[in-house]
Amino acid sequence: MKKILVPTDFSKPAFNAAKYALHIAENIKANLEFCHAMFVPAETPLTAQVSWPMEDSTVIKKEAAMEFRLLVDRLKKERSRPEVPGDPHPVISWSTETGGVVSVVSKLADRQNVNLVVMGVSGASHLSRFFLGSNSFDMINKAEFPVLLIPQEAEFRGIRKIAFATDLSVKDIDIIHLLAGLAAQFDAEILITHVTTERIEQKHQQKIDAFLSEITGKVNYHKIYYRDVRYKNVNSGLNWLIENIDLDMLVMVHRQHGFFAGLIKSSHTQQLARYSSIPLLVFPEAKGAIACF
Numbered sequence: 068m069k070k071i072l073v074p075t076d077f078s079k080p081a082f083n084a085a086k087y088a089l090h091i092a093e094n095i096k097a098n099l100e101f102c103h104a105m106f107v108p109a110e111t112p113l114t115a116q117v118s119w120p121m122e123d124s125t126v127i128k129k130e131a132a133m134e135f136r137l138l139v140d141r142l143k144k145e146r147s148r149p150e151v152p153g154d155p156h157p158v159i160s161w162s163t164e165t166g167g168v169v170s171v172v173s174k175l176a177d178r179q180n181v182n183l184v185v186m187g188v189s190g191a192s193h194l195s196r197f198f199l200g201s202n203s204f205d206m207i208n209k210a211e212f213p214v215l216l217i218p219q220e221a222e223f224r225g226i227r228k229i230a231f232a233t234d235l236s237v238k239d240i241d242i243i244h245l246l247a248g249l250a251a252q253f254d255a256e257i258l259i260t261h262v263t264t265e266r267i268e269q270k271h272q273q274k275i276d277a278f279l280s281e282i283t284g285k286v287n288y289h290k291i292y293y294r295d296v297r298y299k300n301v302n303s304g305l306n307w308l309i310e311n312i313d314l315d316m317l318v319m320v321h322r323q324h325g326f327f328a329g330l331i332k333s334s335h336t337q338q339l340a341r342y343s344s345i346p347l348l349v350f351p352e353a354k355g356a357i358a359c360f
Contacts, residue, residue, distance in 0.1 A: 069097035069360070072181040074104065074172050077134045084187030084217040085138060086145050087346070091185070091215075091223075092157040093147055095252045095360055100179060101138065101161040103131045104171040128163050135161040169205045176212045182360060185215045207321055207349055213245075215316075216347045224315065226253040229348075230260050230308055231318045232301075235278045240285055242320050242350045247288035248360040256290045258312065262304030263297055309345055318348045 073088045075081040085101070092099050105127055139159050146156060164171040172184060186206070207214060229250055233239045243259070250257050259282070261275065279293055298304035309317065 069095055069182045070100055070179055071097050072100050072102065072172065072176055072179070072184045074102050074168055074184070074186055075138070076103065077138065078187070080187035080217075080219040082138070082141070082187070083219050083221065084185050085142060087215075087217045087221065087223050088185040089142050089145055089157065090147060091183070091226075094226075095182075095249065097182060098158040098160070100175065100181070101135060101159070102171055102175055103135070103161070103163045104168045105131070105163050105165050106167070124165075131163040169209060172206065173209065173211075176210075181212055183213050183215060184210070185217060188216050188218050210321075210349075210351050212351065214349045216349070218344055218346065220344045221346050222344075226250070226255045226315045228256045228258060228312070228314050229316045229318055230258045230312065230314050232260050232262065232305060232308075233278075233320075235261055235274055236320075236322075237278070237281065238352065239320055240278075240281050243282060243291070244286045245350070245360065246318060246348075247286050247291070250290065251288060252360065254290070255315070256292060257288070258314075259291060259293045260308055261293075261295050262301045262308075263295055264299055266297075314345055316346050316348055318350070320350045320352060322352045 069092075071088050071092050073081075073085055075085060085099075088099060091097070105124070138161075142159065162175070164175065166174075175181065176184060226249075229246065231239075231243060231246060243257070246257060249255075259279075263271070275293075275295075282291060296304040296308055298307060305317070308314070
């Protein structure tokens with residue numbers, strides 16, 4: 068059975084991500100696993116200076132259990148359909164784990180063969196805050212699984228059009244194949260987008276043609292389209308895409324030295340306010356097997 072992992076701190080952005088994850092789970096026939104990372108000072112370098120009573124840990128776990136029960140009750144009211152024989156609702160489970168968010172999520176994702184991690188992001192300039200935060204950047208940087216970032220302002224309305232931003236790397240073909248598995252379950256279009264800062268000369272057009280030919284030969288999905296976006300930089304090009312195309316999701320691949328890495332490290336990241344209502348799905352570079360949808 069497919070599984071979606073949702074880290075939560077029980078905040079409003081986290082609940083919005085939980086709702087989004089529920090609707091995705093209903094469509095792709097997946098179960099939901101929620102996790103809460105319990106920070107323990109005794110695990111920090113200040114161990115000798117900090118006393119962490121065992122009963123405090125017990126209290127935190129009890130409080131988290133209460134929050135989880137409330138969360139499940141609220142999610143039951145968000146279900147999009149009644150349960151019918153042969154088509155049950157997603158099974159919802161939860162756990163409270165000791166450690167940092169990145170460590171807890173990574174361990175659970177590996178242990179339970181998770182297909183997708185869904186996280187909430189808050190604030191109008193959430194993209195810059197998310198990527199500039201150490202935990203969040205580490206999550207993207209170390210993840211060996213897809214991570215879907217849900218802005219607080221995002222509202223699930225189905226997934227009809229997905230934009231996949233590419234630098235035409237042949238490694239993206241396998242990711243597009245995985246993405247097609249998700250898109251198919253929503254009957255969604257995949258718009259493959261290449262932002263270029265130059266005129267498309269014959270040599271570059273040949274690279275585009277070869278890339279699209281590879282997709283045609285390896286990805287069996289009939290709703291894949293392509294368009295170039297010519298802009299002075301990737302940031303501006305993606306902003307234009309979001310402002311002018313009715314998207315439900317933006318997808319990128321994170322490579323240590325790719326254009327995505329340059330985007331999140333750039334000062335221009337702070338200007339990406341238009342991302343405040345578009346979920347962002349980040350795939351890791353395919354170094355090994357990634358659980359498919």
